[in-house]
Amino acid sequence: DVVMTQSPLSLPVTLGQPASISCRSSQSLVHSDGNTYLSWFLQRPGQSPRRLIYRVSNRDSGVPDRFTGSGSGTDFTLNISRVEAEDVGVYYCMQGTHWPPWTFGQGTKVEIK
Amino acid sequence: EVQLVESGGGLVQPGGSLRLSCAASGFTLSSYWMHWVRQAPGKGLMWVAHMKSDGTITTYADSVKGRFTISRDNAKNTLYLQMNSLRADDTAVYYCSGRGFDLWGQGTLVIVSS
Numbered sequence: 001d002v003v004m005t006q007s008p009l010s011l012p013v014t015l016g017q018p019a020s021i022s023c024r025s026s027q028s029l030v031h032s033d034g035n036t037y038l039s040w041f042l043q044r045p046g047q048s049p050r051r052l053i054y055r056v057s058n059r060d061s062g063v064p065d066r067f068t069g070s071g072s073g074t075d076f077t078l079n080i081s082r083v084e085a086e087d088v089g090v091y092y093c094m095q096g097t098h099w100p101p102w103t104f105g106q107g108t109k110v111e112i113k
Numbered sequence: 114e115v116q117l118v119e120s121g122g123g124l125v126q127p128g129g130s131l132r133l134s135c136a137a138s139g140f141t142l143s144s145y146w147m148h149w150v151r152q153a154p155g156k157g158l159m160w161v162a163h164m165k166s167d168g169t170i171t172t173y174a175d176s177v178k179g180r181f182t183i184s185r186d187n188a189k190n191t192l193y194l195q196m197n198s199l200r201a202d203d204t205a206v207y208y209c210s211g212r213g214f215d216l217w218g219q220g221t222l223v224i225v226s227s
Contacts, residue, residue, distance in 0.1 A: 039214060041158075048208060048217040049150075049158060060215065092158055094214070100172035102148070102160040 002026050002098045006091075006105035012113045019080040021108045023093035028073045030097070037096035040069055040078045043107075044089040053078065088112060115139035115216065117209050122221030129199050129225070135192040135209030135218055143168070143187050145212050149194045151205035152220075161207070162194060177203075199225045 003026040013019045029036045040053040051060050053069035056076060066081040080087055093105040121133040133149070149161040162183040163172045171183050182195040192209055206220040 041214070043158075048219055049210075049214075050217070051213075051215050054213060054215075090157075094158075096213075100160075100163065101174050102163070104158045104160070107157045 004105040013083045021078045023076045041092045117218035119218040119221040130197045133194040147211045153205045
């Protein structure tokens, strides 16, 4: 199984400041079809997860452009350019290249300082 | 409105069974790969099971293989998860998800305890 490792696991941020979350996979996530199936999700407190980014860098509909996904191979990053109060929650990366199983990172808890 | 609504959770004794339902509205469930994902209390997300859109392929996490069965009723536009031989470590909120994990339900809580 592909192991997804996120860092940091806790990220206190100041409103208006940037934030960055790293996600590393135990093997390359490049699929034989040429795509890289790496997604990012945000789970706000008491809510279901919501997909923010798919295939490394594609923002979902309605996701603010302050969220940017990047990376390749085994190394991926989610950047938030200016953190807002509504960005608080737990962020997960997930790979869908080598399934089953689909595997998630441990989660990164973002909170306001 | 496009949505998924889970139901069927509850308290069950170890060794018991439960069937979860996930009713889809606003889209045809059988057009998409569908998944069940669970989250134990205070823990992260764990993928549980998947069904391919044409229903020909189902896959399971090793921890539930042989105990859980994913199925679908196209007429009711509903996805199911039959859970047998339940254990305490199956206690979690169970979410159904589809459209490449773009859509998620609100989750249903399963508690396995005596």
